Amino acid sequence: MAFKATPQKFTAKINALTVGTGDREISLGGENVFPFYSFDAPIENSPKIGIEIHDAGHYAGIPGMDEYYAGADTLAETARRAAAVEGADFLAVSFDGAHPDGGDRSVEDCVAVIKEIADAVDIPIVIEGSKSIDKDVKLFDKISEALSGRNILVLSAREENYKSIAASVGLAYSQKVGAESAVDINLAKQLNVLISQMGVKSENTAMNLGSAAAGYGFEYVASTIDRVKAAALAQNDMMLQMPIVTPVGAEAWSVKEAIVSEEDFPEWGPMEIRGINMEVSTAAACLAAGSNAVILRHPESVKAVSRFIKALI
């Protein structure tokens, strides 16, 4: 008997979330099929790739990255170079240096940083925080104010600080809010419910479900993303229909494979290639599980993942 394909498309769909403005505006999500199941129904918006820099420039210390950003002496120039990477849909700016234990860059300085960056590029901007609960509250408030009208996505409203962030980022300045939870479908859902109860519409939120580098407990990540997508589509769970944004770079570039030197492990080959491989394989796995966007650091990773997406959709 001949095989007869039954398209598995759902009546429910993932919310389409727009970030940025004008020609470079992007939409995350919007699909009503499982990831890359373009044979079931057209994928509304292909997954997007963000390129990540931080408040002091690019992530230094990787030869190929240093080379790519060579001569970019200002943040504005760094941002322009990052935005110019082939396949980069948005710019992610992380404020690592604002953490009280990691430089404690003042909120005013951070605002100056983001203004310089924002003035230099026209692609959508995603803000990653300092990883400090208290600092992020103040930081996101002022950044959202400074970037009024740019329709930015502010990642990491967490269980401990979602109230303030939802109120300032989402309500006072009408920016997009990213709900960050730690690889747990129920906590993710609960946070979405709480943020929506604050008055932020679900159509204006994204989820960062957390991540891990491939091989470092990634099964939990894959299973969580997978189940979130299944609940959103198959069960029409409105509180899980937000698009998923997964920062990959920080995880991939901090595992052993990406940081031990070639001198110590000659049989492993060049460190940079290992790091890129780690970043690309983690990102590909996240996308296959259901992420609507990934955030990467290395320009080569961005290019590779971009080819991967184009080949599948």
Add this chain to the structure above:
Amino acid sequence: MGLFDRVFRGADQMYEKAESEYGKALAELGADASLAMPDTAYHMACIYAYQNRRITKLGDLREALDEIKSRMIHEQRTGDVFSSGIASVMAAEVIECCKYAGGRSPYEGTKYHGHFSDAEVRELGVPLVTQDIPGFVVIIDPAPSDEEAAALIKGYQNRGIFVFLIGGVIDQAIRSKIQMGFPVRVVPVGEDIWAVGHIISLVVRAAMIFGAVTPGDWDAFNEYSFKRIFAFVNVFPPLRDMTVACGAGAIAKGFPVITNVVENVWKVPKTIIIQENVADFIETSLEARDIKIKITDIDIPVAFSTAFEGEIIRKKDTRVDINGARADCFEWVRTKEAHEIEDHSITLDGPDIDEAEQGATIAVGIMVDVAGKNMQSDFEPVFERKFHNFLNCIEGVMHTGQRDMIRVRVSLDAFDAGFRIKHIGEVLYAKVKSEYDTVVDKCQVTIVTDPAKLKELRAEANKSYDKRDMRLRSMTDENVGVFYSCILCQSFSPSHVCVVTPERLGLCGAVSWLDAKATNELDPNGPCQVVTKERVIDEDIGSWEDVNEAVVHYSHGALERVTLYSILEDPMTSCGCFECICGIEPASNGVTIVNREHTGITPLGMTFSEMASMTGGGVQTPGFMGHGKHFIASKKFLKAEGGITRIVWMPKALKDIVHDRLNETARELYGIDDFCSMVADESVSEDPETLLEFLSEKGHPVLAMEPLF
């Protein structure tokens, strides 16, 4: 003259004043003069919000004023009073804004603040929305004395309440040297009553910014401020008609008015409150607007952190030993009426630690009284059990046990740092108020150390414990309206859902039906949700359509059906943290139960961990089931398969724990005496053959029962 008439007269006066100010400005500047409020995108916000009219020129006010007049209906209906009140506020805005016409800055260089910028609305709005600022008060006109004014303002400041001042109270604050300004959260808005226009402008902008309320949607603005903006008004004499009219506007927006004026004022519960004692204004106001003050700091001389939870205090380091085994000690939560409780009162009745010898055993009874609109006596044991965690977090304090079998040690170091009995009260007060803020409005702690009084109190506490136990025992799956789901374990067992019922507690043994109920009410979006039980499929095996739907939902589609009382047909799944595993023993047609602590083999030829590997992970394995220890004596245990008489083997330690209650159930349901003696344990058998011999010898009822398969 009635209250309504005062509102109408005040509204008319406000309107006349607005007309006259408008006329004056018009004569001076002309209709084309610009009328743009500084630093706002919302024009004259009250007019914009309630009339959907964007005022940009002075002349635009004509139509706005006409609409204001049309809203001042003088019928004797409540709606007309509210409508006139809001219209009065709009008229007040007109009076104030005329001062800004033609780009003037009327308050520059004065002691008054006047108009609020959008930046200030956002700055105040964010903490109001998150309730980091629990609310704001508008104080109008002078308090009876400068001292009372200062005490009132400072009292609000201490509680994090934002303060707006209008009229004579501002000069009182200045004379009392109170620092004022937006950053210190005390703002002198303006001299006259019409300065309220600026405050309501701020309120309606907050509704548009944070609540996306559409201009022109009159009711939505009032509803938003009622639900989301926790404001109230304090008014002192002379209480003119215009103030009464603005008060009607405040009330329309859900802001109660508290005053010490008694003449020509009519009390309306929760809305217009007469409080003659100014010292009580704060408490009366907060209660009227349902504002609860969050507690962030605990006032004790030692550290408080979960880091100290596991701290052990040795005998030689002990200053005092509060020991329920040797003296009359207890912890007791009591639900009271709000008026019976003085919030944050901590009373010590008897000698303090100082008076005890070093290392002495002392008697201490702790009574925590709580009140709240949503408080239920069923929560008492839930709070009480948490005392253990609360008190253990104190540096230098060790706590075990509950009820009247507590043991608390206070270390020498903690004592030297100044720790005394009352600090136990401070900790319990702060934790109960902050952890259970959804149900506890007021809390007071009484600690008795006088041995003479403790005996009687302990007996009384025990009566209360007994009453609770009776209630627990009397609760059956049939006589409650709903069950609860618990998905606390889904982080590591993604498809598992517990359905918690009065007669079947969670398999971890830690979540009873009452716990689940309390969890649900305290954290409505949390892990425990209501599961209805209206559509019965088969009550004998414990199967309901609603329960199945809930299981599908909370397992995200992984499970379709469960029964609550059967081990063979769709048994309830397990996460992995079950206290016990029950498995079918084919030779005898019975079941064996093994608890986690038992490391030996069972007659099934498997150990606990071997059985666990096929029971956990949220999968249904008919014939195996994880459960809590207390489920064993339940009348619902294996009800579908014939009940507890199926039990043929348990480790001795487990048998000892459930002994009395299991025997009681066997007697009640089957008329069997000393059933436990018929149940084998590891001392008589660890294999099917000897098990069968033992059962035959004892005449175990299972041998006469229908085969399981």
